[in-house]
Amino acid sequence: MRVSLIYARSNTSIQPPLGLLWIAAVLEQDGHHVQLVDPLPGDERSVDDVERFAPDLVGLSILTTEYPRARQLTQTLKKRLPTARYCAGGVHPTALPAETMADLGLDFVVVGEGERTMQEVCERLANGSRLGEVRGLVLPVNGKAVPTGPRPQSPIWTSYPCRQGTSSTWSGI
Numbered sequence: 362m363r364v365s366l367i368y369a370r371s372n373t374s375i376q377p378p379l380g381l382l383w384i385a386a387v388l389e390q391d392g393h394h395v396q397l398v399d400p401l402p403g404d405e406r407s408v409d410d411v412e413r414f415a416p417d418l419v420g421l422s423i424l425t426t427e428y429p430r431a432r433q434l435t436q437t438l439k440k441r442l443p444t445a446r447y448c449a450g451g452v453h454p455t456a457l458p459a460e461t462m463a464d465l466g467l468d469f470v471v472v473g474e475g476e477r478t479m480q481e482v483c484e485r486l487a488n489g490s491r492l493g494e495v496r497g498l499v500l501p502v503n504g505k506a507v508p509t510g511p512r513p514q515s516p517i518w519t520s521y522p523c524r525q526g527t528s529s530t531w532s533g534i
């Protein structure tokens with residue numbers, strides 16, 4: 362699978378998107394191709410980067426403060442890459458999964474920790490299997506937001522690898 366992970370930051374603080382670095386590392390370990398995009402505000406080249414990468418799946422990490430930018434990026438990307446699947450995770454989608462999924466027109470939302478959930482999601486999408494049995498998701502079913510059930514917290518975060526750097530702005534700072 363080709364996966365673009367996007368941190369739609371709306372500030373210029375130089376902080377790496379830790380959650381996405383962890384998710385990128387476990388997906389790469391499973392053999393997926395991962396692009397991690399961390400554009401500064403106003404940097405619209407990132408949309409071209411994502412289009413060139415041609416992902417099967419786009420995942421956005423969203424804090425509430427970053428929601429307007431995430432929304433704008435999703436709308437632009439969906440026009441340019443209409444066949445890709447779109448998902449989101451992080452604090453805001455975890456707190457408001459149904460609202461985020463409906464407003465952004467997502468294929469699913471990841472609730473809570475994303476590493477193991479995204480590993481299972483990518484494995485299933487690559488095999489053409491359905492996502493209903495993957496715990497930790499909220500899926501759209503007949504116009505309703507349906508949770509697949511809680512995923513137990515991983516015992517310790519440092520049991521996962523963490524990727525070094527991202528594909529765009531953060532690694533260049």
Ligand code: B12
Nearest residue numbers: 376379380420421422424425449450451452471473474475
């Ligand atoms: C460290 C921290 C900071 C640091 C570093 C932030 C960074 N960019 O890394 C600093 C001090 C810079 C900071 C700043 C701010 N922070 Co802060 N911060 C935290 C804190 C304590 C931990 C975040 C963290 O690194 N977690 C560890 C990583 C690995 O977890 P994670 O990012 O959540 O990702 C996991 C899951 O959420 C999920 N996931 C995340 N994204 C995605 C995407 C996809 C596609 C998928 C599938 C899954 C997924 O999978 C990841 C791995 O399991 C949290 C509180 C908390 N306990 O979570 C607050 C928190 C995130 N911060 C918060 C806020 C408000 C801010 C500021 C806006 C404060 C301000 N007024 O300036 C700024 C925004 C900065 C920014 N835009 O990045 C709020 C967000 C609330 C909200 N509704 O969104 C939190 C929740 C604190 C709170 N309780 O209010 N913060």
